Amino acid sequence: MAAVANRETGKDDRAAIPGVRAFLRVSNEVAGALREGRPVVALESTLISHGFPYPENLAIARDSEDAIRAQGAVPATVAIHDGRLLVGLEPSELETLATVHGVSKVARPTLAAALARDGWGATTVSATMIAAHAAGIAVFATGGIGGVHRGALVGPGGGPGSLDISADLDELGRTPVVVVSAGPKLILDVPLTVEALETRGVPLLTIGSDEVPGFWARRSGVRSPIVVASAEEAARVARTHLRLGLGTGMLVCAPVPEADEVPRERIEGMIERATAEAVEAGVRGAELTPWLLARIAELTEGASVRANLSLIRNNARTAARIAVSLPG
Numbered sequence: 001m002a003a004v005a006n007r008e009t010g011k012d013d014r015a016a017i018p019g020v021r022a023f024l025r026v027s028n029e030v031a032g033a034l035r036e037g038r039p040v041v042a043l044e045s046t047l048i049s050h051g052f053p054y055p056e057n058l059a060i061a062r063d064s065e066d067a068i069r070a071q072g073a074v075p076a077t078v079a080i081h082d083g084r085l086l087v088g089l090e091p092s093e094l095e096t097l098a099t100v101h102g103v104s105k106v107a108r109p110t111l112a113a114a115l116a117r118d119g120w121g122a123t124t125v126s127a128t129m130i131a132a133h134a135a136g137i138a139v140f141a142t143g144g145i146g147g148v149h150r151g152a153l154v155g156p157g158g159g160p161g162s163l164d165i166s167a168d169l170d171e172l173g174r175t176p177v178v179v180v181s182a183g184p185k186l187i188l189d190v191p192l193t194v195e196a197l198e199t200r201g202v203p204l205l206t207i208g209s210d211e212v213p214g215f216w217a218r219r220s221g222v223r224s225p226i227v228v229a230s231a232e233e234a235a236r237v238a239r240t241h242l243r244l245g246l247g248t249g250m251l252v253c254a255p256v257p258e259a260d261e262v263p264r265e266r267i268e269g270m271i272e273r274a275t276a277e278a279v280e281a282g283v284r285g286a287e288l289t290p291w292l293l294a295r296i297a298e299l300t301e302g303a304s305v306r307a308n309l310s311l312i313r314n315n316a317r318t319a320a321r322i323a324v325s326l327p328g
Contacts, residue, residue: 020085020134023115027088030076034136039073039323042087042132042140042177047312048077048094049103049122050290051143052305058098060309064141064316071320078131080106080114080121087135097122105286107167126171129179129249138242138326139178141319143312144215145169145251147184147193149288150275162284165196172249173200178238178326180319182311183213183220183253186264187271187292190220197251198225203241205234206253207318213255216307217264224253231318235325254318260310262303270299 026034033040043064048057065075076088079097086093097103097120106114106121108130114121123131125142132140146166153161172179183206184193194212197204206212206224214220228234234252241250255261274295278284283291297305 020130023083023085024131024135025084025086026135027076027086027090030074030088030135030137033074037327039139039320039326040076040137041068041073041316041319041323042128042135042137043068043075043077043316044125044128044140044142045077045079045089045097045122046105046124047143048079048098049100049120050105051308054098056309058095060312061094061098063313067313067316068141068320071317071324073320073323075316076132076135076137078123078128080104080123080127082118083115085115085123085131085134087131087137096120108171109167125166125168125179126175129171129175129177133175133177137177138238139180139319139323141180141315143181143308143315144183144185145172145179145181145193146289147188147190148196150187150189151279152189153192164285164288169193169196169200169202172197172202172251174247175249176242176245176247178242178250178252178319178322180252180254180315180322182215182256182315184215185289185293186214186217186220186267187275187289187296190214190222194222194225201246201248203237203248203250204253205237205250207231207234207255209255213253214264215311216256216262216267216304218255218258218261219264221264231321232325235322238322239326252318252322254311254315256307256311257314260307262300262307267296267300267304270296274299 068075104121107124108126146168149164205226211219212222
């Protein structure tokens with residue numbers, strides 16, 4: 001899709017970040033697919049190093065790659081190692097990342113620091129989008145996106161808010177990559193997250209539902225701005241969006257499979273309890289989301305983890321279908 005956009009605009013749409021390409025190491029498989037115009041889907045690596053314990057993390061990483069291959073696309077898991085942005089990991093690298101300790105979590109603000117030192121780094125949504133765009137990959141599958149945290153604007157008792165807003169939103173507003181997720185995590189302020197995306201000019205599409213999904217839950221109570229019937233219809237919208245050259249990404253939300261969801265009505269009370277406990281414990285900033293996810297996993301007796309694993313596989317499949325349908 002990047003090549004189509006280039007022909008129509010008459011310029012390299014990746015020129016805004018030429019320096020990133022100097023740090024890329026694209027695997028032979030991914031490089032060959034890009035040269036031949038075959039569909040490629042980027043995958044983040046934070047879920048491997050920080051999302052699940054070994055060997056569950058390695059299994060879900062392999063499952064995601066297998067799901068993409070089964071749809072006729074090529075997976076490109078992104079990570080950082082010894083000053084290079086790796087786009088496409090070899091099997092041995094995937095296993096190393098799943099087992100090594102001390103892996104840094106890398107987003108746009110920490111990308112330079114991670115590349116300036118040796119060792120492994122796992123890319124979040126923003127860093128993965130940067131690498132994918134620099135490599136010429138138009139579609140990226142993740143689990144859920146970050147957004148505006150509850151209490152970000154108004155704190156407890158009506159005091160000042162935390163201003164805790166994920167870098168994912170600004171990245172979607174500046175990097176033209178199609179991001180497939182199961183929606184904002186319900187630990188966030190979903191209405192404000194949707195508003196923030198609209199402010200940044202980011203199209204938000206939901207496949208097969210009139211509501212934005214809430215990660216573990218198929219419904220969040222927030223109406224979706226754009227509804228499409230299938231991944232193929234989402235690809236048609238994505239193709240037009242990228243051709244317009246507006247410079248923003250696009251968020252495609254695929255609800256978690258119904259058999260594995262934790263309904264909003266069940267999990268909302270647990271989220272409120274976990275959030276209150278986090279405030280009492282003084283947990284904030286980068287530590288807040290993983291703390292909340294771990295606590296909610298305890299409160300749901302593992303149901304949230306099962307939903308998470310299911311939606312990751314589903315997002316990979318959906319992203320591959322979009323990537324396969326994108327050219328044209």
